[in-house]
Amino acid sequence: MAVIPVAIAGAPYEVRIEAGLLRRLGSEVRPFIRKGSVPVVTDANVAAQWREVVEASLTAAGLASAWLVLPAGEATKSWEHLARVVDFLLEQEIERKDNVIALGGGVIGDLTGFAASMVKRGCGFIQIPTTLLAQVDSSVGGKTAINTALGKNLVGAFHQPSLVLADPDALDTLSLRDTRAGYAEVVKYGLIDDAGFFEWCEQYGPALLKGDPQARETAIAKSVAAKARIVAADEKETAGVRALLNLGHTFGHALEAETGFSDRLLHGEGVALGMVLAARFSARLGLMTGQDAQRVAAHIGAIGLPASLAALGLDCDGRRLADHMLHDKKMDAGTLPFLLMRGIGQTFLAKDVDLSEVAAFLDEELAA
Ligand SMILES: NC(=O)c1ccc[n+]([C@@H]2O[C@H](COP(=O)([O-])OP(=O)(O)OC[C@H]3O[C@@H](n4cnc5c(N)ncnc54)[C@H](O)[C@@H]3O)[C@@H](O)[C@H]2O)c1
Ligand SMILES: O=C(O)C(=O)C[C@@H](O)[C@H](O)[C@H](O)COP(=O)(O)O
Ligand SMILES: [Zn+2]
Numbered sequence: 478m479a480v481i482p483v484a485i486a487g488a489p490y491e492v493r494i495e496a497g498l499l500r501r502l503g504s505e506v507r508p509f510i511r512k513g514s515v516p517v518v519t520d521a522n523v524a525a526q527w528r529e530v531v532e533a534s535l536t537a538a539g540l541a542s543a544w545l546v547l548p549a550g551e552a553t554k555s556w557e558h559l560a561r562v563v564d565f566l567l568e569q570e571i572e573r574k575d576n577v578i579a580l581g582g583g584v585i586g587d588l589t590g591f592a593a594s595m596v597k598r599g600c601g602f603i604q605i606p607t608t609l610l611a612q613v614d615s616s617v618g619g620k621t622a623i624n625t626a627l628g629k630n631l632v633g634a635f636h637q638p639s640l641v642l643a644d645p646d647a648l649d650t651l652s653l654r655d656t657r658a659g660y661a662e663v664v665k666y667g668l669i670d671d672a673g674f675f676e677w678c679e680q681y682g683p684a685l686l687k688g689d690p691q692a693r694e695t696a697i698a699k700s701v702a703a704k705a706r707i708v709a710a711d712e713k714e715t716a717g718v719r720a721l722l723n724l725g726h727t728f729g730h731a732l733e734a735e736t737g738f739s740d741r742l743l744h745g746e747g748v749a750l751g752m753v754l755a756a757r758f759s760a761r762l763g764l765m766t767g768q769d770a771q772r773v774a775a776h777i778g779a780i781g782l783p784a785s786l787a788a789l790g791l792d793c794d795g796r797r798l799a800d801h802m803l804h805d806k807k808m809d810a811g812t813l814p815f816l817l818m819r820g821i822g823q824t825f826l827a828k829d830v831d832l833s834e835v836a837a838f839l840d841e842e843l844a845a
Contacts, residue, residue: 478493478494478495478498479493479494479495479694479698480492480493480494481494481698481701481702481705482705483617483618483637483641483705483708483709484705484709485619485637485708485709485712486709486712488619488637490637490638490639490640490641491640491641492616492617492641492643492701492705493505493640493641493642493643494612494643494644494645494694494697494698494701495643495644495645496644496645496646496690496694497644497646498642498643498644498646499527499530499531499534499605499607499642499644499646499647500530500534500644501534502531502534502535502605502642502644503534503535503536503537503538503539503540504534504538505640505642506535506538506540506576506578506603506640506642507538507539507540509576509601509603509639509640510540510575510576511572511574511575512575513539513540513541514540514541514542514543514569515535515540515541515542515543515575515576515577515578516542516543516544516545516565516566516569516571516577516578517531517542517543517544517545517577517578517580518544518545518547518562518565518577518578518579518580518581518585518588518589518592519544519545519546519547519579519580519581519585520546520547520548520549520550520553520581520582520584520585521546521547521548521549522549523549523580523581523582523585523607524544524546526650527580527607527647527650528544528546531580531605532544542578543565543569545561545562545565547561547562547585547588549584550584550739550740551584551624551733551738551739551740551743551744552738552739553584553585553588554584554587554588554622554623554624554630554738555623555624556623556625558588558623559588559591559592559623562588562589562592563592563595563596566592566593566596566600567596571596571597571600572597572600573597573598573599573600573601574600574601575600575601576600576601576602576603576639576640577589577592577593577600577601577602577603578602578603578605579602579603579604579605579638580605580607581605581606581607581608581611582606582607582608582610582611582615582655583606583608583610583611583614583615583616583744586604586606586611586615586616586621587615587620587621587622587623587630587633588621588623589602589621590602590604590619590621590636590638591621591622591623591632591633591634591636593621593636594621594634594635594636595634599636601638601639602636602638602639603638603639603640603641603642604616604617604638604640604641604642605641605642605643605644606641606643606647607644607647607648607651608647608648608651608655608659609648609651609655609656609658609659609660609663609693609696609697610655610658610659610661610662610744610745611659612643612645612647612648612659612697612700612701613659613662613663613666613696613697613700613701613704614659614662614665614700614704614722616638616641616643617641617701617704617705617708618637618704618705618707618708618712618719618722619635619636619637619638619708619712620633620635621633621634621635621636622634624738627804628730628734628801628804628805629730629733629734629738629804630730630806631804631806635712635713637712643697643701645690645693645694645697648688648693649688653686653781654743655743655745656686657686657745657746657749657780657781657782658743658744658745658746658749658782659745660682660685660686660696660745660780660782661725661745661746661748661749661752661777661782662700662745662748663678663682663685663696663700664678664682664749664752664776664777664780665722665724665725665748665752666699666700666703666704667821667822668724668752668756668773668818668821668822668824669703669721669722669724669822669824670703670721670822670823670824671703671822672820672821672822672823673822674699674703674822675776675821675822677695677699678696678776679776681695681696682776682779682780683779683780686780686781704722707719707721707722708722717826720807720814720816720826721816721824721825721826723807723816724751724752724755724816724818724824725747725748725749725750725751725752725753725754725755725816726747726748726751726816727751727755727802727805727807727813727815727816728747728750728751728754728755728798729744729747729748729749729750729751729752730747730751730801730802730805731798731799731801731802732747732750732751732789732791732798733747734801734804735791735793735797735798735801736789736791742783742789745782746782746783749777749780749782749783749784750777750782750783750784750785750786750789752773752777753770753773753774753777753784753785754786754838754839754842755815755816755817755818756769756770756773756774756818757770757774757838757842758817758835758838759817759818759819761838762817764817764818764819765817765818765819765820765823766820769818769820769821772821773821785842785845786839786842786843786845787842787843787844787845791843793843794836794839794840794843795835795836795837795838795839795840795841795842795843796836796840798836798839799832799833799835799836799839802832802835803832809828812828812829812830813830813832814826814827814828814830815827815830815835817830
């Protein structure tokens with residue numbers, strides 16, 4: 478088993494990665510559960526594939542479980558479902574030192590973690606990520622949130638989990654589309670500060686998508702180690718380090734908002750296209766070579782992720798997309814710091830980007 482420590486000051490925890498972990502998770506979580514029963518929040522797709530296995534494993538470890546099964550999809554990160562999770566935890570009489578299990582992708586993890594941050598002013602939660610995206614990114618680092626009509630993740634909290642258990646075998650039942658979407662966040666770590674890992678992605682990304690066990694485990698462990706290092710250095714995104722994890726997200730979140738947080742564009746797909754746009758915008762500004770920007774687009778496209786804004790067929794202009802960005806949480810005194818690249822593996826936070834230039838760039842990309 479790979480064990481990666483997340484050294485957050487005052488709230489350290491482990492990410493444990495091993496094939497088959499879901500089948501024996503009862504013994505892993507047992508020391509974290511103080512009662513004879515544990516609440517579990519999941520979604521309908523995950524329940525259909527994995528509830529029986531998880532429930533049996535908990536039972537074998539002497540734990541009963543109470544389940545809240547929510548609808549699948551991004552729309553579940555909402556006020557309505559947040560209230561449902563909060564009420565469920567209160568009905569279960571969860572105490573501050575208890576843990577609720579979040580079993581699912583980033584939607585279930587973000588929502589359950591946010592509910593845990595507010596119930597009784599904070600109780601514990603265990604992340605059991607079942608998508609590639611959640612295993613490489615969302616289950617680690619304690620960003621929890623819901624979306625609102627105005628934008629992505631606009632209401633949330635930093636609240637660290639007590640434990641993260643990632644079973645690569647859980648990905649056997651994940652759709653190719655969701656696997657690709659999660660892969661975008663893997664590529665992100667290469668583009669941020671690890672050109673060697675981007676090369677690894679170019680070589681082994683296709684095998685990872687086909688379910689190659691070695692490629693999966695390498696991608697998960699490398700990604701978690703990168704994320705653990707970054708969030709331990711800057712837990713609350715105040716030092717300009719954690720913001721690097723937002724590469725592609727300013728464009729991506731604007732596109733998610735424009736497409737109504739629906740399955741028209743998944744989060745990972747928005748991030749993939751957002752990273753292509755960040756590369757192309759960096760090249761336009763003369764920061765990155767056109768060849769490097771093309772290399773980013775070529776890899777994203779080869780994987781089957783969206784690499785062209787025009788191909789999305791949006792009915793809007795660049796100004797409208799730039800307006801969505803005004804809700805970005807990085808906004809600072811009216812300006813929007815932007816993640817740009819000087820090359821592959823050389824991402825930096827630019828503080829002097831003019832949003833009207835972004836809008837003009839997006840008009841060109843929409844028409845390309
Ligand atoms: N907190 C963070 O740091 C962070 C990081 C990245 C993304 N996110 C958030 O994560 C969300 C996206 O996460 P996601 O891509 O995991 O989406 P998701 O949770 O919606 O899961 C994707 C789909 O896969 C299904 N699914 C999950 N596990 C499955 C399995 N093992 N087998 C079959 N189907 C399965 C789900 O039901 C859903 O339909 C977004 O809301 C994004 O904002 C948060
Ligand atoms: O953990 C982080 O920090 C990230 O930025 C990871 C992102 O992949 C993730 O999508 C995150 O939820 C975005 O955060 P936001 O603050 O831009 O909403
Ligand atoms: Zn993301």
